[in-house]
Amino acid sequence: MSVRNAENSINFAIESILDQTYSNFEFLILDDYSTDNTYKILEKYQNIDNRIKLFNNDINLGLTRSLNILIKYSKGDFIARQDADDYSLPLRLEKQIEYIEKYKVDGCTTKTFFKNSIKTTPYLSRLLNKKLILLYKNPFIHGTLLINKEVLKNIGNYDESFYYAQDYKLMSDLVNSNKKVGILKRPLYILNTENNISTNKRAEQAYFAKCVQKKLNP
Amino acid sequence: MKKKIQRLVRLINILFFKKNLPEKISLYFHDIDGETFKSIKHLIAIFRYQGYKFVSTTEFNNRLNYNTEKIISLSFDDGFKTWKNLLSFFDQNDITVTFFINSIIFTNEDKSSYLRRIGDHQHNDIMSIDDLQLLIKSKHEIGAHTHSHYICKSLSDDELRKEIDKNIQIFKQFEIEPSTFAIPFGMRRYIKQNQIHILKEYFKVICFGEPGMQFRQKPGLIERSPWIVDEDYKFNLNNISTDTHYFNYLFRRSGLG
Numbered sequence: 001m002s003v004r005n006a007e008n009s010i011n012f013a014i015e016s017i018l019d020q021t022y023s024n025f026e027f028l029i030l031d032d033y034s035t036d037n038t039y040k041i042l043e044k045y046q047n048i049d050n051r052i053k054l055f056n057n058d059i060n061l062g063l064t065r066s067l068n069i070l071i072k073y074s075k076g077d078f079i080a081r082q083d084a085d086d087y088s089l090p091l092r093l094e095k096q097i098e099y100i101e102k103y104k105v106d107g108c109t110t111k112t113f114f115k116n117s118i119k120t121t122p123y124l125s126r127l128l129n130k131k132l133i134l135l136y137k138n139p140f141i142h143g144t145l146l147i148n149k150e151v152l153k154n155i156g157n158y159d160e161s162f163y164y165a166q167d168y169k170l171m172s173d174l175v176n177s178n179k180k181v182g183i184l185k186r187p188l189y190i191l192n193t194e195n196n197i198s199t200n201k202r203a204e205q206a207y208f209a210k211c212v213q214k215k216l217n218p
Numbered sequence: 219m220k221k222k223i224q225r226l227v228r229l230i231n232i233l234f235f236k237k238n239l240p241e242k243i244s245l246y247f248h249d250i251d252g253e254t255f256k257s258i259k260h261l262i263a264i265f266r267y268q269g270y271k272f273v274s275t276t277e278f279n280n281r282l283n284y285n286t287e288k289i290i291s292l293s294f295d296d297g298f299k300t301w302k303n304l305l306s307f308f309d310q311n312d313i314t315v316t317f318f319i320n321s322i323i324f325t326n327e328d329k330s331s332y333l334r335r336i337g338d339h340q341h342n343d344i345m346s347i348d349d350l351q352l353l354i355k356s357k358h359e360i361g362a363h364t365h366s367h368y369i370c371k372s373l374s375d376d377e378l379r380k381e382i383d384k385n386i387q388i389f390k391q392f393e394i395e396p397s398t399f400a401i402p403f404g405m406r407r408y409i410k411q412n413q414i415h416i417l418k419e420y421f422k423v424i425c426f427g428e429p430g431m432q433f434r435q436k437p438g439l440i441e442r443s444p445w446i447v448d449e450d451y452k453f454n455l456n457n458i459s460t461d462t463h464y465f466n467y468l469f470r471r472s473g474l475g
Contacts, residue, residue, distance in 0.1 A: 009267075012263065012266070012267040015263055016263065016267075019259070019260065019263065087263075087264065087267045089260075089264070089450075089451050090256075090260050091450070113451075113452075113455075115267070115268055116239060116268050116269065117238065117239060118236065118238055118239055118455055118456075118459045186450070186452070187451075187452055190264070190267065190268070
């Protein structure tokens with residue numbers, strides 16, 4: 001998890017991971033040069049749970065580069081994402097690992113609830129051909145991604161030329177390299193869409209998303 | 219067959235009557251085993267993340283008309299010794315709940331039929347007077363639940379009054395003055411309309427317990443929904459966000475099974 005200025009939501013995100021029914025993980029958190037109390041909160045959690053490994057950037061590097069740093073530091077065979085303003089339901093990791101083992105896929109995401117709503121996403125796009133749907137939109141919820149680390153490494157991790165829409169680019173790279181990535185039908189995550197990078201930087205997101213669709217460098 | 223019909227009815231109700239996440243949610247539990255405790259912890263975290271505050275039943279009732287405020291009341295019915303395991307967690311998390319207790323528990327009366335009525339429990343599952351003292355010392359609310367947990371409808375008006383009077387009398391010995399009441403077995407079909415009026419003579423708040431009614435909260439008449447521990451968040455979310463009151467009133471059964 002990479003985090004920047006999330007003092008109001010970070011405790012929920014962290015506790016949702018620490019409370020997972022699947023507990024055999026290291027929880028790497030990188031503070032991307034927060035200017036609020038985020039780092040202090042992270043230090044508090046690091047002191048109470050030794051699965052948390054805390055890192056920080058000396059300058060603001062952005063999500064894409066921060067995630068690649070975390071992948072480099074990670075020791076496990078699988079990488080699971082979590083966003084700092086979202087919430088993972090308790091069975092999330094357990095069900096995703098079960099899914100990967102059962103269907104022999106390289107990775108998976110899950111359906112999610114929207115925060116303060118009963119609505120879920122993705123809807124029909126979950127069922128369509130992934131290569132086809134990725135030409136128009138990204139049906140994968142980035143915060144729910146669980147993926148084989150070796151597979152990530154093979155496609156070169158996140159493409160750092162994508163400051164925004166790095167998740168769209170990653171999923172596009174994975175699917176176009178014929179990696180198998182599924183979407184669990186069961187919603188196991190709560191997605192916050194208020195005041196985050198996807199809603200506050202809509203134009204930038206749209207431009208970078210277009211670059212993915214047209215296979216251009218931004 | 220019965221289960222298949224229930225599933226079909228549930229599906230149809232969810233399809234046509236699912237609304238959104240209500241701002242006022244009242245949930246109830248009974249005995250608290252390890253899994254239920256975990257489930258309560260998770261639901262508290264999930265709803266706090268979504269901006270809900272946890273309040274007692276009385277506070278919930280008082281704040282029903284605060285339109286945009288998101289509140290949840292948690293309550294616990296009957297009187298189990300496992301409840302004391304929750305107290306330190308609630309304390310640490312600054313959460314106030316309501317315990318609706320039958321008073322037969324604190325008497326020397328034969329409890330075998332009572333234990334059957336509350337779900338084939340053993341004598342050592344129910345709380346002791348020491349456990350009750352712990353609840354009294356805590357900041358939580360204690361509400362009445364009749365003396366011995368009969369289906370209200372099966373009682374005459376006089377018998378119901380006796381059940382209430384006895385409940386209140388025994389609580390008085392512990393300096394408890396309940397202003398809230400939960401109907402045994404929860405559902406409307408287990409109580410007659412005039413009995414609700416009788417209960418209103420004694421208590422400010424009467425609580426029901428059936429899924430599909432969260433959008434029908436009224437001051438003085440609180441609709442609670444059970445949180446099903448064996449089911450996932452989505453199942454429980456459907457229970458609280460689907461408004462099946464037409465079905466419930468028409469068929470005297472919950473439209474969500």
